[in-house]
Amino acid sequence: MNILEIANLDIYSSEGKGLVSDLSFSIAPGARLGLIGESGSGKSLTALAAIGLLPSQLKATGSVLLGGESAQQMLGSSERALNRVRGRVASIVFQEPLTALDPLMKIGKQLSEPLKRHQKLEGQSLQHAIIDALNEVRINDPARIASSFPHQISGGERQRAAIAMALACKPTLLIADEPTTALDVTVQAEVLSLLDSVVSARNMALLFISHDLAVVGQITDSVVVLKDGVMVESGSLHAIMSAPKHSYTRDLVINARLLDGALDIAQGKG
Amino acid sequence: MKMKSNRSFSLIIGLVILGAITLMALVSTVWLPYSIENTDGGRLSPPSGSHWLGTDKLGRDLVSRLMVGARIALSVGFSAVVIAGVVGLTLGLAAGFAQRWLDESLSALLDILIAFPTLLLAMLIVAARGSSLTSAIFAIGFGMSAIIARLTRLLVKRVLSKDFITASRASGTSWTRIIVIHVAPNIWPTLVVSFALQFGLAGLAEASLSYLGLGAPPPNASWGSLLQEAQATVMTSPIGAIAPGVLLVALVIGVNLIADGLRDIADPTLRRTR
Amino acid sequence: MLKYLIRRISFLLISLALASITLFLLLRILPGDPANALLPVGATPEQIKAAQHEVGSDLPILIQFLNWIKDLSTFHFGKSIISSYEVAPEIASRLSLTVPLTLIAFVIAVSIALPLGFVAAYKAKTWYGTILNGFSQLGIAIPVFWVGIIFIFVFALKLMVLPSGGIPLEGWSNFPGMLKYLVLPVSTIALVMSSSLTRYVRSATLDVLGSDYLRTSRSLGSTFAQAMRRHGLRNASAPVISIIGIELATTFVGAVVVESVFALPGLGSLLVQAIAEHDYPVIQGVLFISTLGVLVIGFLADLIQRLIDPRLIKSSAGGLQ
Numbered sequence: 084m085n086i087l088e089i090a091n092l093d094i095y096s097s098e099g100k101g102l103v104s105d106l107s108f109s110i111a112p113g114a115r116l117g118l119i120g121e122s123g124s125g126k127s128l129t130a131l132a133a134i135g136l137l138p139s140q141l142k143a144t145g146s147v148l149l150g151g152e153s154a155q156q157m158l159g160s161s162e163r164a165l166n167r168v169r170g171r172v173a174s175i176v177f178q179e180p181l182t183a184l185d186p187l188m189k190i191g192k193q194l195s196e197p198l199k200r201h202q203k204l205e206g207q208s209l210q211h212a213i214i215d216a217l218n219e220v221r222i223n224d225p226a227r228i229a230s231s232f233p234h235q236i237s238g239g240e241r242q243r244a245a246i247a248m249a250l251a252c253k254p255t256l257l258i259a260d261e262p263t264t265a266l267d268v269t270v271q272a273e274v275l276s277l278l279d280s281v282v283s284a285r286n287m288a289l290l291f292i293s294h295d296l297a298v299v300g301q302i303t304d305s306v307v308v309l310k311d312g313v314m315v316e317s318g319s320l321h322a323i324m325s326a327p328k329h330s331y332t333r334d335l336v337i338n339a340r341l342l343d344g345a346l347d348i349a350q351g352k353g
Numbered sequence: 354m355k356m357k358s359n360r361s362f363s364l365i366i367g368l369v370i371l372g373a374i375t376l377m378a379l380v381s382t383v384w385l386p387y388s389i390e391n392t393d394g395g396r397l398s399p400p401s402g403s404h405w406l407g408t409d410k411l412g413r414d415l416v417s418r419l420m421v422g423a424r425i426a427l428s429v430g431f432s433a434v435v436i437a438g439v440v441g442l443t444l445g446l447a448a449g450f451a452q453r454w455l456d457e458s459l460s461a462l463l464d465i466l467i468a469f470p471t472l473l474l475a476m477l478i479v480a481a482r483g484s485s486l487t488s489a490i491f492a493i494g495f496g497m498s499a500i501i502a503r504l505t506r507l508l509v510k511r512v513l514s515k516d517f518i519t520a521s522r523a524s525g526t527s528w529t530r531i532i533v534i535h536v537a538p539n540i541w542p543t544l545v546v547s548f549a550l551q552f553g554l555a556g557l558a559e560a561s562l563s564y565l566g567l568g569a570p571p572p573n574a575s576w577g578s579l580l581q582e583a584q585a586t587v588m589t590s591p592i593g594a595i596a597p598g599v600l601l602v603a604l605v606i607g608v609n610l611i612a613d614g615l616r617d618i619a620d621p622t623l624r625r626t627r
Numbered sequence: 628m629l630k631y632l633i634r635r636i637s638f639l640l641i642s643l644a645l646a647s648i649t650l651f652l653l654l655r656i657l658p659g660d661p662a663n664a665l666l667p668v669g670a671t672p673e674q675i676k677a678a679q680h681e682v683g684s685d686l687p688i689l690i691q692f693l694n695w696i697k698d699l700s701t702f703h704f705g706k707s708i709i710s711s712y713e714v715a716p717e718i719a720s721r722l723s724l725t726v727p728l729t730l731i732a733f734v735i736a737v738s739i740a741l742p743l744g745f746v747a748a749y750k751a752k753t754w755y756g757t758i759l760n761g762f763s764q765l766g767i768a769i770p771v772f773w774v775g776i777i778f779i780f781v782f783a784l785k786l787m788v789l790p791s792g793g794i795p796l797e798g799w800s801n802f803p804g805m806l807k808y809l810v811l812p813v814s815t816i817a818l819v820m821s822s823s824l825t826r827y828v829r830s831a832t833l834d835v836l837g838s839d840y841l842r843t844s845r846s847l848g849s850t851f852a853q854a855m856r857r858h859g860l861r862n863a864s865a866p867v868i869s870i871i872g873i874e875l876a877t878t879f880v881g882a883v884v885v886e887s888v889f890a891l892p893g894l895g896s897l898l899v900q901a902i903a904e905h906d907y908p909v910i911q912g913v914l915f916i917s918t919l920g921v922l923v924i925g926f927l928a929d930l931i932q933r934l935i936d937p938r939l940i941k942s943s944a945g946g947l948q
Contacts, residue, residue, distance in 0.1 A: 136845060162850065163850075166848060170847040172848060177839065179839065182839040182840065183842070185840040186840070186862070187862055187865065187935075187936065187938075188858065196847060196857065197848065200847070200848055200849075230859075232938070234938055242833045248843070294856060446819045464638075468642070468873070468876070468921060469918065469921060470874075470876050470879070470921065472883070472884070473883075473917055473918075473921075474913070476899075476914075477896065479651060479902060480901075480907075480910050481653040481654055553768065557768075561771075561884050564770075567899070567902060577770075579771075580772065580773060580776060584778075584888070588780070594776050594777075598770065601770060602765075602770075605768035609768060623804060
């Protein structure tokens with residue numbers, strides 16, 4: 084049973100403009116799918132739809148089933164039903180950690196929210212769990228980070244904390260919406276490798292969203308290419324990279340290859 | 354798209370209201386239904402064919418007095434904003450271009466001025482210089498200049514931090530040219546919105562001063578004075594206490610709508626209360 | 628924190644100094660010789676000299692100024708020129724009316740604005756949300772004294788359920804009586820203030836409703852209500868608290884005007900009367916106390932804001948940036 088099953092998803096703006104058209108794809112447990120597209124392609128909206136957090140002024144039709152065996156329909160269901168799966172079945176990491184975290188609350192306290200809810204921890208064990216969670220995302224000096232506010236720590240540390248929060252729910256699917264885009268280039272690779280290893284270690288499924296095929300290529304096995312809300316190609320990463328069928332995909336591959344080539348030259352492998 | 358039409362709607366309504374009041378004021382300079390000295394109307398008579406809104410306690414026609422009041426409201430608003438603008442812009446530009454300690458002292462000075470309520474400041478100046486229209490205008494104008502100054506400083510600092518300014522300087526452009534060509538066009542739209550808002554606030558401040566008896570002396574009475582007079586006789590002639598208030602509220606709402614309508618055109622990125 | 632406190636307190640003292648200098652200049656120098664207020668027309672040179680000595684304007688300016696500062700710091704405001712009463716005790720007695728009037732009205736206004744502002748934001752798209760928004764926009768356009776006049780007309784004169792002005796002779800010792808006389812003035816001020824406060828609460832709430840951190844909390848499994856309680860309330864109050872100092876000062880000014888509407892013997896009516904009569908010692912005293920009050924309120928409000936918003940704690944900058 085697929086963890087995420089999207090069928091014929093249409094998303095419209097409040098004025099009726101089509102933002103996503105007839106999108107269908109699925110993710111099996113433990114599988115990793117990359118969703119590629121440029122800004123405005125509808126990829127972030129798809130992520131929000133998967134977790135039932137589409138802005139209320141948008142309309143969506145189709146089917147978004149989350150959860151495998153006892154899957155929950157994420158479109159049009161009651162808030163109560165959606166609440167039961169959010170966090171538990173799937174959780175999401177957003178692009179900009181500075182705004183995704185409460186500016187007036189210490190990191191440790193924000194982390195305690197999902198830990199309490201999903202692991203029912205209290206007191207000392209809660210405190211230990213917070214430190215453990217921060218360690219798992221490879222944060223140096225977790226005690227300092229836990230007692231800091233978001234603006235007091237670096238962007239990379241913030242995003243790791245956000246990842247820790249998403250993982251605290253022990254979800255079976257992790258959705259990552261451009262998680263490295265807002266970070267410094269040097270930090271991007273580290274966070275990417277972090278995501279790779281935690282997803283493997285916990286046997287989670289991954290929906291990774293990006294505009295950068297090179298990044299997606301490092302962490303996923305299959306890819307869906309979105310252009311203007313429409314899926315133009317999909318397939319295994321290998322197939323896409325070696326034999327792209329759609330012109331848009333071809334452009335993406337060429338650009339990714341160029342970057343790789345440039346990196347190779349820079350590293351003296353040219 | 355929906356936002357935009359809402360905004361233009363506000364702008365149009367605001368302009369209509371302001372236009373109507375301006376018309377009243379302009380007409381009053383050349384013609385009034387009755388001279389404001391004319392007390393033949395019979396005291397506190399109700400609205401009638403000859404006196405559309407009735408008369409006041411001395412028999413003067415209310416409509417005529419309202420028209421004169423419109424003239425005063427608009428001239429006070431306008432003059433006060435001009436004063437606030439001149440003083441505020443100067444201080445604000447100085448603070449915006451100043452660095453470190455000069456900037457800090459100026460900002461501190463502005464903060465002090467802003468903390469002080471405009472009406473109290475106005476009462477202080479009127480106390481010193483006596484009640485007159487000019488005292489009121491100066492007082493209100495000075496009080497508002499701090500707000501304009503702080504806004505100007507913020508905007509100037511924002512523009513100056515942009516890269517194209519550095520680029521201009523690097524290519525040898527003089528500061529004067531930079532101010533005229535780069536800074537001014539970037540700051541004036543937001544300033545105009547602020548001026549519109551301050552116009553309304555000036556009108557309210559003047560009305561309060563007049564109500565308290567500290568504004569222009571009669572018979573050149575502003576709407577505030579009319580309300581003060583009408584309060585005593587509100588039972589007999591409620592229209593006298595209602596009409597000036599309605600016009601005052603209409604004026605302020607009108608300019609606020611204009612300010613609202615101009616906002617998005619001016620600067621959609623400036624953080625503002627929605 | 629210490630650096631901030633030192634900075635802020637010196638700011639306060641400097642403001643107070645500037646205000647005193649301004650008051651001194653405006654009320655003692657500019658209107659000409661204050662002794663003139665004591666003199667009849669066509670006074671003889673001896674009378675003029677006597678008056679000047681009485682007022683102290685025969686001394687050099689600097690000495691006058693230093694005396695002024697000394698007097699101010701000990702709250703010696705002198706005597707009324709017109710009626711010869713001691714200014715300081717009169718101000719104290721007037722404050723016993725104006726301060727409660729201001730505070731009660733403010734508390735009521737805040738209690739109304741918080742829920743209204745929240746609903747106006749949460750239900751912004753509904754018809755009543757739009758009405759509430761209109762109400763909050765209207766509030767900054769309506770002169771507070773006009774509301775007072777209308778209240779008098781409706782409740783005191785037409786319906787005759789409340790008095791149209793004044794206060795009971797016994798003052799606060801007649802507590803129920805005082806309350807009855809203060810209902811309309813307090814309501815007037817509270818109504819106008821609540822509408823402008825609603826605007827701020829609505830705006831702050833809208834920001835929170837559209838925020839990313841609220842979304843994050845919900846994505847982790849909180850219900851909307853839980854997320855609002857945990858994150859929304861605190862974040863929404865921060866901007867509101869930042870304007871509370873100014874709004875309290877505005878409420879005070881509203882009280883000053885409303886006192887004239889309802890013929891209440893408070894600080895405001897004292898000031899208005901003194902200005903009309905050119906009673907400078909009284910004007911000085913009242914304005915100094917008002918300034919002191921406004922500055923202290925501003926200082927306290929700033930302090931509270933810093934204690935709540937951790938983003939500001941480290942910075943030592945004063946005021947808004």
